[in-house]
Amino acid sequence: MTSLERSADGGTPPPLRLEMRSIGKAFGPVVVLDDVGLSCAAGEVHAICGENGAGKSTLMKVLGGVYTPERGEILIDGKVVRFAHPAEAREAGIGIIHQELSLLPYRSVAENIFVGREPNRSGVIDRAALRAQTLEILARVGSSIDPDVECARLSVAEQQVVEIAKALSLNARILVLDEPTAPLDSVESAKLFKLIDELRRKGVALLYISHRMAEVFDIADRITVLKDGRRMAVLPAAEADVDTVVRFMVGRDVSDFYPPRAQTLPGEPVIVLEQAGNEELDGVDLTIRAGEIVGVAGLESSGKIALARAIFGDLPFTRGTVRFADGRGAPRSPREATRRGIGYLPDDRKRDGLGLRQSLRDNAALTLRAMAGAFMSPTRQARSHAHIDALLLRVDVRAASFDLPVEALSGGNQQKVVIARWLALKPRLWVVCEPTRGIDVVAKAAVYRILRDYANAGGAVLMVSSDVTEVIGLSDRICVMAAGRLVAQLAADASEETVIAHALQSHRTLGEPEAMQ
Numbered sequence: 001m002t003s004l005e006r007s008a009d010g011g012t013p014p015p016l017r018l019e020m021r022s023i024g025k026a027f028g029p030v031v032v033l034d035d036v037g038l039s040c041a042a043g044e045v046h047a048i049c050g051e052n053g054a055g056k057s058t059l060m061k062v063l064g065g066v067y068t069p070e071r072g073e074i075l076i077d078g079k080v081v082r083f084a085h086p087a088e089a090r091e092a093g094i095g096i097i098h099q100e101l102s103l104l105p106y107r108s109v110a111e112n113i114f115v116g117r118e119p120n121r122s123g124v125i126d127r128a129a130l131r132a133q134t135l136e137i138l139a140r141v142g143s144s145i146d147p148d149v150e151c152a153r154l155s156v157a158e159q160q161v162v163e164i165a166k167a168l169s170l171n172a173r174i175l176v177l178d179e180p181t182a183p184l185d186s187v188e189s190a191k192l193f194k195l196i197d198e199l200r201r202k203g204v205a206l207l208y209i210s211h212r213m214a215e216v217f218d219i220a221d222r223i224t225v226l227k228d229g230r231r232m233a234v235l236p237a238a239e240a241d242v243d244t245v246v247r248f249m250v251g252r253d254v255s256d257f258y259p260p261r262a263q264t265l266p267g268e269p270v271i272v273l274e275q276a277g278n279e280e281l282d283g284v285d286l287t288i289r290a291g292e293i294v295g296v297a298g299l300e301s302s303g304k305i306a307l308a309r310a311i312f313g314d315l316p317f318t319r320g321t322v323r324f325a326d327g328r329g330a331p332r333s334p335r336e337a338t339r340r341g342i343g344y345l346p347d348d349r350k351r352d353g354l355g356l357r358q359s360l361r362d363n364a365a366l367t368l369r370a371m372a373g374a375f376m377s378p379t380r381q382a383r384s385h386a387h388i389d390a391l392l393l394r395v396d397v398r399a400a401s402f403d404l405p406v407e408a409l410s411g412g413n414q415q416k417v418v419i420a421r422w423l424a425l426k427p428r429l430w431v432v433c434e435p436t437r438g439i440d441v442v443a444k445a446a447v448y449r450i451l452r453d454y455a456n457a458g459g460a461v462l463m464v465s466s467d468v469t470e471v472i473g474l475s476d477r478i479c480v481m482a483a484g485r486l487v488a489q490l491a492a493d494a495s496e497e498t499v500i501a502h503a504l505q506s507h508r509t510l511g512e513p514e515a516m517q
């Protein structure tokens with residue numbers, strides 16, 4: 001029973017740890033937050049929901065001292081506070097795990113957690129103490145990451161854990177998690193929820209942003225819904241349902257979320273893998289045909305991303321055979337893959353090199369231009385402009401102007417720019433990793449529609465996703481990966497339990513190589 005439920009029973013009302021009152025924030029002429037209020041009690045998990053661009057992250061950045069609001073006030077434990085700098089918010093006990101992770105890539109885990117406040121002895125960093133304290137804090141979050149490893153070498157999920165450990169080491173009493181599960185698989189997410197539950201019991205006030213409705217209802221006590229910078233509702237989770245929240249978010253019902261599956265039989269094989277393998281993959285047999293969407297599920301370490309990268313030429317196959325429709329073998333580089341009509345959507349848009357300072361139009365046009373060569377006549381450039389703009393509209397990018405730099409877009413809208421970029425190439429086979437990471441319900445439905453239309457027009461899709469629900473909802477066929485192997489191929493109507501069971505069964509053998517024969 002949570003503290004808020006206790007208060008509803010008539011017990012002592014829990015103290016409000018945080019209150020944000022009438023917050024107003026604009027960027028130039030654009031009002032992003034308009035009279036927004038938000039409160040969170042000690043021991044409460046308060047979810048914030050809203051479409052891409054609704055203002056969720058901005059509200060959290062106001063709380064974290066990143067932005068100064070033009071209006072409104074913030075109270076912690078009933079006292080008004082003002083933050084001129086993120087460091088002041090940190091000192092007041094606010095920890096924020098931002099949507100875009102921000103660890104220093106070439107520093108170690110320990111250095112990242114204790115940056116600027118490393119334990120020292122007469123002015124020299126005490127390495128032994130640093131390591132010991134890092135181990136202690138990592139143990140608190142149930143992690144066995146090596147404190148000395150460089151953060152660049154960690155998976156996104158591990159980086160997430162380091163960010164949380166860092167916030168906890170600062171004794172955060174208010175912890176903000178801005179889409180923490182977007183890069184996590186079901187096992188990692190479950191671990192995070194356990195951790196959240198422990199923090200809640202210790203009296204931390206938790207603010208939780210997510211586009212995954214099921215998990216919001218699993219862990220939240222209350223849900224605040226934002227739309228276009230305004231607060232539409234505050235709902236006790238126990239009294240609300242997904243449809244209600246979505247209606248407040250979007251202003252209408254969202255029906256036919258997943259488009260109907262392929263009505264015709266798939267066509268010719270676009271790629272055939274036989275016993276294909278390399279350092280991370282082993283004995284993969286897989287055929288993908290024109291007109292079908294093949295979904296790949298699996299845990300973080302299952303090899304599902306390795307499979308995607310290998311097909312795209314980003315990781316060589318060293319065993320078995322690979323045949324493409326063009327009669328050739330596996331591409332030897334992403335560049336060759338792109339030339340041969342293989343599209344890609346990377347799982348981490350930061351690594352895909354979205355030029356954050358460049359306009360969204362330039363970003364969307366990037367791959368196309370690279371393929372067309374460095375020179376383009378002014379007429380072709382104008383035509384490609386119109387083409388790119390049409391694509392950006394089709395993927396439903398919400399921005400005041402396509403000339404804005406990408407960094408001014410909300411996270412979900414950035415993802416849509418990457419999708420447009422690859423769609424522009426009209427690939428024959430499209431390998432998409434985590435296509436809806438960080439995307440809201442409406443945009444998700446739009447992305448599913450785009451992928452299905454693309455398949456219906458004869459394209460072949462290999463979709464890798466850690467969101468099992470979407471793998472089942474969208475795919476014509478489901479592959480499950482575990483320990484570098486394709487352990488199951490299931491029909492589209494497989495249940496979530498079946499998919500997860502296959503993914504987990506072999507996962508257990510991962511730590512015990514002797515059992516892998």
Ligand SMILES: Nc1ncnc2c1ncn2[C@@H]1O[C@H](COP(=O)(O)OP(=O)(O)OP(=O)(O)O)[C@@H](O)[C@H]1O
Nearest residue numbers: 027032052053054055056057058408409410411412
């Ligand atoms: N630095 C900035 N300059 C100009 N506009 C900005 C800036 N940061 C955010 N915005 C705009 O403010 C609005 C709210 O953005 P915010 O990032 O808060 O959305 P969000 O609710 O977190 O969305 P998402 O679910 O996509 O992460 C968007 O329209 C965005 O384009």
Ligand SMILES: [Mg+2]
Nearest residue numbers: 056057099411
């Ligand atoms: Mg956001």
